[in-house]
Amino acid sequence: MRWNKLTDQHLQEGGSPARLTGKLLTVASLILFVSALLSLVLGPVSIRPDQIFLEILDHFPGVTIDSGLSKVEAAIIWDVRLPRIVLGLLVGGLLAVAGASYQGIFRNPLADPYLLGVAAGAGLGATIAIASGATNGEGMFDALPIAAFIGSAVAVGITLLVGGAVGKSTSTVTLLLAGVAVASLFTAIQTYIQQRESATLRQVYSWILGRLSTSGWDEVIMILPYAVISVTIMLAMRGALDVLAVGEEEALSLGLRPERVRWMVIAAASLAAASAVAVSGLIAFVGIIVPHAVRMVVGASNRLVIPLSLFIGAAFLVLTDLLARTLQSPAELPIGVVTAFFGAPFFLFVLRRRSDGII
Amino acid sequence: MELFNTAQASQGLNLKKISVKLGGKTVVDSVSIFVEKGEWLSIIGPNGSGKSSILRAVAGLVKATGGFTFEGENLKELPPRMRASIVSIVPQIPVVPPLVKVIDYVLLGRTPYLGRGFQPTNEDINLARSVLSDLDLISVSDRHVTEMSGGERQRVIIARALVQQPKILLLDEPTTALDLGHQQEVLELVDRQRRNLGITILSAFHDLTLASQYGTSMALLVEGRIADFGAPSKIITEETLKNIYGAHVSIQKEGSMISVIPKRQ
Numbered sequence: 001m002r003w004n005k006l007t008d009q010h011l012q013e014g015g016s017p018a019r020l021t022g023k024l025l026t027v028a029s030l031i032l033f034v035s036a037l038l039s040l041v042l043g044p045v046s047i048r049p050d051q052i053f054l055e056i057l058d059h060f061p062g063v064t065i066d067s068g069l070s071k072v073e074a075a076i077i078w079d080v081r082l083p084r085i086v087l088g089l090l091v092g093g094l095l096a097v098a099g100a101s102y103q104g105i106f107r108n109p110l111a112d113p114y115l116l117g118v119a120a121g122a123g124l125g126a127t128i129a130i131a132s133g134a135t136n137g138e139g140m141f142d143a144l145p146i147a148a149f150i151g152s153a154v155a156v157g158i159t160l161l162v163g164g165a166v167g168k169s170t171s172t173v174t175l176l177l178a179g180v181a182v183a184s185l186f187t188a189i190q191t192y193i194q195q196r197e198s199a200t201l202r203q204v205y206s207w208i209l210g211r212l213s214t215s216g217w218d219e220v221i222m223i224l225p226y227a228v229i230s231v232t233i234m235l236a237m238r239g240a241l242d243v244l245a246v247g248e249e250e251a252l253s254l255g256l257r258p259e260r261v262r263w264m265v266i267a268a269a270s271l272a273a274a275s276a277v278a279v280s281g282l283i284a285f286v287g288i289i290v291p292h293a294v295r296m297v298v299g300a301s302n303r304l305v306i307p308l309s310l311f312i313g314a315a316f317l318v319l320t321d322l323l324a325r326t327l328q329s330p331a332e333l334p335i336g337v338v339t340a341f342f343g344a345p346f347f348l349f350v351l352r353r354r355s356d357g358i359i
Numbered sequence: 360m361e362l363f364n365t366a367q368a369s370q371g372l373n374l375k376k377i378s379v380k381l382g383g384k385t386v387v388d389s390v391s392i393f394v395e396k397g398e399w400l401s402i403i404g405p406n407g408s409g410k411s412s413i414l415r416a417v418a419g420l421v422k423a424t425g426g427f428t429f430e431g432e433n434l435k436e437l438p439p440r441m442r443a444s445i446v447s448i449v450p451q452i453p454v455v456p457p458l459v460k461v462i463d464y465v466l467l468g469r470t471p472y473l474g475r476g477f478q479p480t481n482e483d484i485n486l487a488r489s490v491l492s493d494l495d496l497i498s499v500s501d502r503h504v505t506e507m508s509g510g511e512r513q514r515v516i517i518a519r520a521l522v523q524q525p526k527i528l529l530l531d532e533p534t535t536a537l538d539l540g541h542q543q544e545v546l547e548l549v550d551r552q553r554r555n556l557g558i559t560i561l562s563a564f565h566d567l568t569l570a571s572q573y574g575t576s577m578a579l580l581v582e583g584r585i586a587d588f589g590a591p592s593k594i595i596t597e598e599t600l601k602n603i604y605g606a607h608v609s610i611q612k613e614g615s616m617i618s619v620i621p622k623r624q
Contacts, residue, residue: 015462015491015500017484107456239477242463243470245456253418253450254523255443255471300458303478 018242018301020308028311032089035315039085039322040077044329047073083214087279088321089314090220090227091212092286094276096313097306099287100294101234101269104241104302105262106172109295113273113287116179116266117155120186122277125151126207127190131197142215144207145222145278151186152274158182160266172262210281210336212321223275230275233268234306237261241302283317283336285343290316292347370430371395372417372527372559377425379412379583386412387423388583392561394576396430399553399560401574401591403567405604409583410563411451414529417561418448429527429559443471447525451532451563453516455504461515462500465491468522487522494518494548510541517545521552528553530562534569542566546573571595571617579603591617 041049047069055067055077069077098113106115114120129147163178194201214220240261244251248258273287290313291305298304317335320342324335372394379387387409394400402410416423419434419442427434434442447468455464462484469483479487491497494514499507504515513533520528530549534542550573553560564570570577571591579587579594581603587594595617600606611618 015460015488015497017462017466017479017487018460236476239473243467243477245454245459246467247454249420250450250454252420252439253443253446253448254467255440257439295458299460300456301463 018299018303020304024298024304024308028308032311032315035318035322036085036089039088039318040081042322042326043076043081044326045073045076047076052077079216080214083217083220084212084321085318086217086220087214088212088318090223091276091280091283092290092317093310093314094223094227094230094272095283095286096290096309096316097231097234098269098272098276099313100291100302100305100309101237101241101265101272102287103291104244104306105265105269106176107245107247109292110288113269113276114282115176116159116270117182117186118152118270118273118277119282120183120190121151121153121155122148122274123151123204123208123282124155124186124190124193125149126281127193127200127204130200130203130207131193142218145219149274149278152270152277155182155186156270156274160263175266206334207281208336209334210283210339211332211334212280212317212324219279223279226271226275230268230272231310233264234272235310237265237268238302238306241265241306245300245302281334281336284340285347286313286317286339289339289343289347371398372561373426373428374413374417375426375428377413377416377423377427379409379416379421379423381412381421386583387416389425390580390583390585392578392585392588394559394561396559397553397557398575399550399562399573401570401577402561402563402580403565403570403577403594404580404586408580410580411531412583413580414448414531414561414563417527418442418446418529420448440471443523445525446527446529447520447523448529449516449520449531449533451535455512457503457505459504460501461491461496461504461507462487464504464515465500465518465522468519468524471523486524487518490518490522493552494521509536510538510544513537513541513545514548517549525558527559527561530560532563532565535565542569549573567595567600567619568617571619595619 040052041047051067051069054065055069055074057063058065058067067074095113099111102111102113102115103109125147126144128151129144159175159179159182162182163175194204240256243254243256244258244261246254251258276283291309294305294308294312298308317339320338321335324333324338327333374390374392376389376391377387378385378389390413392400392413402413404410412421415421417427417434419439429445434445437445465487466479466483469479469487470477472483473479488497488500491500494517496511496514496518499511504512507515513536517533528549533549534545537545546569549560552558562574574591576589577591577594578585579599586603587599592612592615595610597608597610600608600619607622607624609620609622611620
């Protein structure tokens with residue numbers, strides 16, 4: 001075949017494809033780092049930033065520095081603030097990446113991570129755990145996150161089984177409808193249990209509003225393996241999602257097996273969402289608003305949107321959690337309320353500014 | 360109808376008794392077509408005669424029975440990736456995703472050649488740029504595809520199909536959305552690529568004049584069957600168009616060029 005030889009001029013004018021550049025990664029990491037740092041420094045107990053820095057440095061292998069912090073202050077840093085920040089990073093990153101992935105698969109920017117029954121399943125799981133009293137004791141083994149996780153997994157599993165035998169090609173609309181039906185069923189069961197055990201209402205309600213409460217590092221350790229697996233799969237599939245953006249038939253004509261990509265991404269995104277929900281309840285808006293904000297800045301390519309949503313989602317949730325625990329300190333606002341309170345107006349603003357069919 | 364002998368059959372695109380069923384209805388019924396390598400076969404026929412289904416069957420997008428070979432290779436046995444490195448299709452109504460730049464869209468054509476992470480290499484990017492410059496699109500390669508006019512957009516979609524470096528190019532009504540000037544421009548461009556690169560083209564056409572002027576040969580499809588095959592001047596007659604399309608036309612010939620002129624009764 002004869003293809004025209006390129007001149008240098010072409011190479012300069014030829015447009016630059018979407019690529020995750022070092023510059024973008026640096027900016028995203030900086031945003032993440034600053035958010036985490038702010039969150040570490042600010043809190044009901046004020047601790048000097050330089051002391052926190054020394055305290056952390058002290059824990060590096062081979063370094064010994066006296067930070068001048070009391071035992072209690074050191075414990076606040078290591079057992080209260082840090083685990084909560086890390087959990088916030090994980091949950092925010094997971095929700096945002098899961099949202100971006102669902103949006104890629106369903107080719108709909110309003111798809112959210114709770115779409116296929118994750119939320120309803122987790123809600124039922126949590127309600128059962130609370131109603132059966134498996135989650136009340138101090139220091140006792142807490143069954144709530146595990147019950148919520150199992151509930152999510154079962155709900156999404158049923159959606160996938162009903163929406164089309166796994167691996168076979170079915171339309172995404174069938175899948176969405178199956179998700180709606182499964183969510184209604186699970187919510188109905190949850191309501192029934194709540195009616196019978198009205199004492200649990202308050203606890204279930206507070207769980208639904210979302211909260212990053214940690215008991216040391218337990219929650220982080222619990223979801224870390226799922227987070228790593230699901231994020232790895234979604235990152236690996238980001239290029240394939242760009243191909244899928246032209247629809248399943250054209251993707252097939254380009255040599256992609258669309259159903260394979262679809263099932264892998266849906267499984268990974270649901271796993272990510274279920275892990276996040278299990279330890280934080282139903283935090284609204286992160287999964288929609290973060291990928292959308294990223295898209296506004298860098299364009300629609302999933303090569304950029306998926307990895308950058310991970311960073312920005314993590315930063316966003318840590319910052320909103322900072323607001324949740326400081327605005328009415330020492331009382332805490334539910335984080336879901338804060339994300340929605342700031343997220344909804346921002347979203348409306350965006351809608352108004354760009355109503356050109358992009359979102 | 361035997362349209363070819365076996366000696367020829369190993370050289371080009373050979374469809375042997377292919378049938379396609381959609382929703383229980385046979386839309387392509389035992390069609391045999393042979394297109395010599397580097398030639399352009401135009402398929403004409405009324406709405407619903409099965410033109411698109413033949414193209415989609417060649418691209419492997421619908422289930423079909425029968426034989427699909429190109430240069431002796433069985434297309435049906437190839438996995439999607441391999442098939443996509445031989446056949447590319449310009450769909451009748453392509454899905455154009457929002458907020459995607461021309462260069463990124465055109466690079467999708469490299470999908471069958473990319474590794475696991477689907478990251479285009481510098482060579483892929485250079486190839487895409489060279490096709491864009493060939494098609495006079497290099498200056499718009501940073502713009503969004505959705506922002507472009509109909510003619511430009513159609514060129515971008517053809518650019519994607521060419522970046523796929525196909526041996527067979529399938530065009531499904533490639534000029535439907537375009538005005539006359541852009542129709543000619545797009546078809547000239549495709550024909551130039553065919554001559555330069557030796558691509559075999561199979562296209563479905565509504566416009567009989569364009570079909571007859573650009574294709575090197577023509578097939579008339581009626582209700583899923585080949586009704587006629589050969590030179591455009593042989594197929595496009597006032598009588599045929601009246602019987603098959605129910606159209607009243609007069610046909611003008613100027614050398615080998617045919618023009619179909621609709622006439623009001």
